[in-house]
Amino acid sequence: MTDAQTPRTQPPIVLPPINLPEADRAREWVETRTREGLAAVRILADELRSAPPVEALAALRVWDEISLRLSNVMAVGSLWANVHPLEEVRTSCEHAQVVADRLATELRQDRNLYDVFAALDPSPLDVTAARLLDKTLEDFRRAGVDRDDRTRARLTEINERLTTLDQDFSRNIRDDVHTVRVAPERLAGMPLDWLDAHPADDEGLVTVTTDYPDSVPARMFVRDPGVRRDVTVAFLNRGWAQNEPLLTEMFALRHELADLVGYPDWASYDAAVKMIGTGPAIPEFIDRITAAAEAPMRRDLDVLLERYRQDVPGATAIDQADAGHYEELVRKEQLDVDAQQVRTYFDFAKVRQGLLDVTGRLFGLRWVPVHDTPVWHEDVTAYDVYDADAPAGEPARGRIYLDLHPREGKYKHAAQFTLADGVAGRQLCEGVLVCNFSRGLMEHDHVVTLFHEFGHLVHHVLAGRSAWTRFSGVATEWDFVEAPSQMLEEWAWDAEVLRSFATDAAGEPIPADLVARMRAADDFGKGYHARTQMFYAAMSYWFHTDRPADLTARMVELQAAYSPFPWIEGTHMFAGFGHLGGYSSAYYTYMWSLVISKDLFSAFDPDHLFAPEVARRYRDLVLTPGGSRDAADLVEAFLGRPYTFDAYAAWLTH
Known part of the structure; x- marks a missing residue:
């Protein structure tokens, strides 16, 4: 049940966090956890087949327990395969993902299990449980449960191979x-x-x-x-050239999978469970953003080129090797923002504590350090999460881990990983933030990234008291999940917020007028940054629908069509573009979410960012429900109207 449904008169249930092992026992622990977890899943599935409950709610409870146990195996496998310092542990975790995915596919293709749920009477179910039943039946159908034995066997082969390909693709980027x-x-x-x-x-x-x-x-x-x-x-060129054949095979297998279950292409299959709804709507959205960004792109690109020509007379274009440097010069010389001066206010330790203070105040939470729990690396810090107004003795609502610095063999980008899905009365919510920041001074862009990624972690924790595993945490449609995190970035741009933790070596807070100039400078280039994102989104989409034989050649064509910056000969950025794995054909989701996040932020008063009434409504109506309602309904409940393109368009063209 959700927070709002939980009677406060009941005694609190104390749920312990996962008892993580010491490093020298990690491999054995993962293998035991995987073996025992999957064995329990098989027993529950056998019971569901042989003696299915008559009542729909009881059957769903068994299925949810199966989902929770599978999730527990997959979550640890996904996390540690990307961050554990020991290669043998990473390898064991990759194997755990493969066998868990194999079993999950087997269950979703089981016609006997499907028949159990298809025969249930949904009328006694509440709205959320009825939604779960609908989603469960949809999962079966999307897995090919209604196909013949030969087709289901091929789908199983495809899913298992796709898991391995994705692991190899990610590992190549991580290790290269x-x-x-x-x-x-x-x-x-x-x-x-x-x-x-x-x-x-x-x-x-x-x-x-x-x-x-x-x-x-x-x-x-x-x-x-x-x-x-x-x-x-x-x-x-990270990941090149080992990743091109992996991606070519991945795109072909995804297309075959979609075709086998009745979709014209992978993008259509993938979009069917997202807000956007259909595959062809993706290039339409990409072209809409491309057109909206044209004028601001040209305006700022002309300024960038003019500054570049001062050093390179007669230049007709600027590429990625120089764009960042000259963008910094424009901001320094014309907009009076020196990034090297700015970074002196962002010491990593102060930023981390400031982030906890800001998000605690905004969302009514307390982050309490945990010093006596094993972690997988000495850089990792743990915190128990409490409601700020929780009475003494109230149990934690979750635990988070912060793994924020680079090291050999670690995931190279920034992401929130699930360690445990929180389910009311059954399992404590646990999440992990994985980033690669400097241990000393940070660029402000990295501060913004930290706020963004922490937004996912907050979402995971606040939605971690669901009645159902399927709806726990960041379980909304995938093209909405970035919106709450993108909105939290706004707090990393507010002068008063920054002055609460951004101080230089002498302890002086960052000047408000500098923050104002930073914000104005950040607006410079937003048109061509949007077009760069549309290049990535177009590549993500067309690689899956066209499945080109030469990925580099197709990338060059798409870069010429969408990007403000020309291709650098001899480079193959797609090989290191990790989003082609997890986001597949749906990289458009970052911009789709940004449109929504700008609309969400319009409900806040910029002069009173911590106003408790609106912050609490946002927490309770958008974040806490997790995936229990459609994202469009969550947004409408908060805004009092459907979301629109207006706030984004006004921001982009300002």
């Missing part, structure tokens, strides 16, 4: 860290703290990696264009 070694004098322009942390080696050279704490500042600040280009090319 490129380096550029340069003489120290060629790094002129880099921040002093970065240079201090990167001394020259025995050969007198400094190593710059393609990990974000190196590649982002190098591309922004280094004055030497040759170094910027070398770092950019190295970054754009």
